[in-house]
Amino acid sequence: MREMSTPTLELASAEAIARYEPVIGLEVHVQLATVTKIFCGCPTSFGAPPNTNVCPVCLGLPGALPVLSKDAVELAVKAALALNCQIRSQSRFARKNYFYPDLPKGYQISQYDEPLAEHGWVDIRIDGQTKRLGVTRVHMEDDAGKSIHDGFKDSDLYTYVDLNRCGTPLIEIVSEPDMRSADEAYAYLTELKQMLQFVEVSTCDMEKGHLRCDANVSVRPKGAANFGTKAEVKNVNSFRFVKIALEYEIARQVALIESGGEVAQETRLFNPDTGETVGMRSKEHAHDYRYFPEPDLAPLRISDAWLDQIRATLPELPAQKRQRFVESFGLRDYDAQVVTLTRATADYYETVAAVSGDARAAANWVMGELTGALNAEGKAIEESPVSARQLGELVALIRGGEISNKLAKEIFPKMLASGESAPAIMEREGLKQISDSGALEKIVDDAIAASPKQVEQYKSGKTAVLGYLVGQVMKASRGQANPGSVNELLRKKLC
Amino acid sequence: MKLTSERVRYVAGLANLNLSDEEVERFRADLSGILEHVEKLNELDTSGVPPMAQVLYPAEDTATLRPDRDRPPLGAQTALANAPQAGAGHFKVPKVIER
Numbered sequence: 001m002r003e004m005s006t007p008t009l010e011l012a013s014a015e016a017i018a019r020y021e022p023v024i025g026l027e028v029h030v031q032l033a034t035v036t037k038i039f040c041g042c043p044t045s046f047g048a049p050p051n052t053n054v055c056p057v058c059l060g061l062p063g064a065l066p067v068l069s070k071d072a073v074e075l076a077v078k079a080a081l082a083l084n085c086q087i088r089s090q091s092r093f094a095r096k097n098y099f100y101p102d103l104p105k106g107y108q109i110s111q112y113d114e115p116l117a118e119h120g121w122v123d124i125r126i127d128g129q130t131k132r133l134g135v136t137r138v139h140m141e142d143d144a145g146k147s148i149h150d151g152f153k154d155s156d157l158y159t160y161v162d163l164n165r166c167g168t169p170l171i172e173i174v175s176e177p178d179m180r181s182a183d184e185a186y187a188y189l190t191e192l193k194q195m196l197q198f199v200e201v202s203t204c205d206m207e208k209g210h211l212r213c214d215a216n217v218s219v220r221p222k223g224a225a226n227f228g229t230k231a232e233v234k235n236v237n238s239f240r241f242v243k244i245a246l247e248y249e250i251a252r253q254v255a256l257i258e259s260g261g262e263v264a265q266e267t268r269l270f271n272p273d274t275g276e277t278v279g280m281r282s283k284e285h286a287h288d289y290r291y292f293p294e295p296d297l298a299p300l301r302i303s304d305a306w307l308d309q310i311r312a313t314l315p316e317l318p319a320q321k322r323q324r325f326v327e328s329f330g331l332r333d334y335d336a337q338v339v340t341l342t343r344a345t346a347d348y349y350e351t352v353a354a355v356s357g358d359a360r361a362a363a364n365w366v367m368g369e370l371t372g373a374l375n376a377e378g379k380a381i382e383e384s385p386v387s388a389r390q391l392g393e394l395v396a397l398i399r400g401g402e403i404s405n406k407l408a409k410e411i412f413p414k415m416l417a418s419g420e421s422a423p424a425i426m427e428r429e430g431l432k433q434i435s436d437s438g439a440l441e442k443i444v445d446d447a448i449a450a451s452p453k454q455v456e457q458y459k460s461g462k463t464a465v466l467g468y469l470v471g472q473v474m475k476a477s478r479g480q481a482n483p484g485s486v487n488e489l490l491r492k493k494l495c
Numbered sequence: 496m497k498l499t500s501e502r503v504r505y506v507a508g509l510a511n512l513n514l515s516d517e518e519v520e521r522f523r524a525d526l527s528g529i530l531e532h533v534e535k536l537n538e539l540d541t542s543g544v545p546p547m548a549q550v551l552y553p554a555e556d557t558a559t560l561r562p563d564r565d566r567p568p569l570g571a572q573t574a575l576a577n578a579p580q581a582g583a584g585h586f587k588v589p590k591v592i593e594r
Contacts, residue, residue, distance in 0.1 A: 034563045035563050035564070035565055036563050036564065036565045036566075040566075041561070041564065041565050041566030042565065042566070042568045043565045043568065049571060049584055050571065050583075050584040050585050051571040051574045051575060051584055051585065051586070052568060052570055052571045052574075052584075053568045054568055054569055054571075054574045055566070055568050055569050056569075059569075059574060067559070067560070067561045068559065068560050068561070069560065069561055069562075069563050070560035070561060070562060070563070071562070071563035072563070073560065092548060097509075099511050100591075101586070101588040101591060147591060148585070149590075149591065152582070152583065154582075155590075156590070157589070157590055158580070158582075158587045158588065158589065158590060159587070159588050159589070159590055159591040160582070160583065160585035160586070160587060161585055161586040161587070161588060162584075162585055162586075163574070163586070288509060290509065293548030293549065294548075294549075295548070295549045296549075297549075297559075298549070298559045299548070
C-alpha cells in the first residue's frame with residue numbers, strides 16, 4: 001500500500017495528553033503449533049525454500065477441497081478455554097474475499113458471524129493491581145503467503161511471491177476496547193503470550209511471525225461517555241513497538257483534537273525506524289469483504305464430550321501457578337512471577353523445590369545463580385547443562401547442613417561446566433563439609449595446639465581473638481568445616 | 496430489482512474488472528434480470544426454516560476432520576510449472592501497487 005505524505009505533526013504535550021483517556025483494543029494473530037497446515041497436509045516448517053511446502057489446496061488450484069485439521073481445532077479450543085471463553089457447540093467458516101497476489105484462492109477462510117469462541121477475559125497486573133480485560137472472540141483462519149517487494153534485481157518491476165505460509169493455521173484473538181494505556185496493552189500482550197506458551201498452543205516465536213498484532217486506538221476527553229474515532233495501527237511486530245506505536249498514536253490524536261482537527265478513521269502503518277505511524281491511502285471499497293459461509297467445509301461441531309476431553313489436557317495456568325507458589329511455597333509475589341515466566345521455568349523450579357525440600361532457596365537459586373549463568377551463555381532454561389534434579393540436590397545439601405552456601409556457589413559452576421552432579425563433584429574434589437565431629441575436633445585441637453599465644457590471650461579475656469582461631473580451623477579444613485560448629489567447639493574447648 | 500450503473504461499477508470494482516460504459520449498461524440489464532428472477536424465491540414463506548449454509552450432512556463432530564500428519568507437498572518445480580512468470584523459486588507478479 002502507498003503511504004500518504006503527511007505534514008510533520010507537532011505531538012501533544014504531556015499536560016494535554018493527561019486531559020484525555022486512550023481507548024485501546026488489540027487484534028492478535030497467533031500461529032498454532034501444528035505440524036501441518038489448517039486445511040491440507042503440507043508441513044508448516046519455517047525457513048523451507050520458497051514454494052516447496054505447497055499443494056493444490058493451499059495454492060488455491062481449481063477443484064481442490066479443504067479438510068480441517070483436528071489438532072488445529074483442539075489447539076484453538078485450548079487457547080479459548082485458557083482465555084476463559086465460551087466455546088460454541090457449532091461454529092462456521094466463512095470466506096473473506098479480497099484480491100492480493102499472496103492470497104491465491106482469492107479469499108481467506110476465516111470465521112465471521114459464528115466464531116469458535118466468545119466472551120472471555122484475561123487478568124493483567126498493572127501498578128500492583130489486577131485488571132480484567134475482555135476477550136470479544138477467538139476464531140480460526142488460514143494465513144496468507146508472503147509478498148517480497150524488495151531485494152531482487154528486478155524488484156522495481158516485480159513482486160516476488162512465496163506461498164509456503166499459505167494455509168498456516170491461525171487463531172485471531174480480538175480484545176474488547178478495555179485498555180486505557182500503552183502499558184496496559186503491553187501487559188495484555190505479555191500475559192497472552194505467556195498463557196499461549198503455557199498451554200502449548202503456540203511457540204509464539206515473534207521472529208518467525210507466530211504472534212502478530214494490530215491495535216485499534218482512539219482518545220476521548222476524560223469523563224466522556226462516547227468513544228472517539230479510532231485508527232487501526234498495523235505492522236507492529238514486537239511488544240515494545242506496540243507500546244511505542246500506541247504512545248505515538250495517542251499523542252498524535254490528542255494534538256489533532258486540541259488543534260481543532262478530527263481523527264480520521266483509517267489504517268496506519270507503524271514505522272519501526274522512526275517510531276511513528278503513517279496513514280495509508282486505502283482502496284475506496286477496501287472493507288467490503290463480502291463474507292459468506294464457506295460452502296466447502298461443514299459446520300464445526302464440538303460436542304460436550306470432546307470439549308471435556310480438550311479441557312482435561314489443559315495444564316495449570318500461570319496465574320493459578322503463581323497463586324499456588326505464593327500460598328503453599330511462601331514465595332513473594334515478585335519471585336512467583338519470575339519463576340512462572342515460562343512453562344519451562346515453572347517446571348524447572350518446581351522440580352528444584354521438590355528435590356531440595358526448600359522452596360524459597362530453590363527460587364533464589366533458579367532466579368540467581370542459574371539464570372545468571374544461563375544468560376551469560378545465552379542459553380534457555382531448557383538447554384541448562386545442570387538439570388533441575390541436579391540443582392535440587394545441590395540445594396538439598398545446603399539445607400541438610402552438609403555444605404555451606406558459599407561452598408555450593410563454588411560447586412555450581414563446576415556442575416555447569418561438567419554436567420556432573422553435586423555429590424559427584426564433592427566426592428571427587430573432597431569438598432564435603434566436615435560434619436563428622438571426630439574429624440573436626442582433631443582440626444580444632446591442632447589449631448589450639450599451634451596457637452598457644454592466642455589461646456592465652458583468649459583465656460585472659462580478649463575474646464575477639466576467637467575469630468583468628470576460627471580462621472585457622474577453616475583454613476586447615478580447606479573451607480569445608482561448618483563455621484558455626486567450629487565456633488561452638490572452640491568455645492567449649494577453651495573455657 | 497433494478498440495479499443502478501453505480502452499483503454495477505462497484506461490484507465490478509470488487510471483482511477487479513474495468514468495464515466500459517457500454518458494458519456497464521449491458522451488465523446492468525443482465526444482472527437486474529437475474530436478480531428479478533431469483534427474487535421469485537421471496538414469495539415463499541421460509542420463516543420456519545433454519546438457514547442452511549451448505550448441503551453437507553450434519554456429521555459426527557470429528558468426522559470431517561483430518562489428523563495432523565504431513566503429506567509430501569508438490570515442491571517448487573511443480574508448483575511453479577504453470578506460473579506465467581517465475582524466478583528464484585518464486586512466483587513473479589507485476590509490482591504490487593495498491594490501487
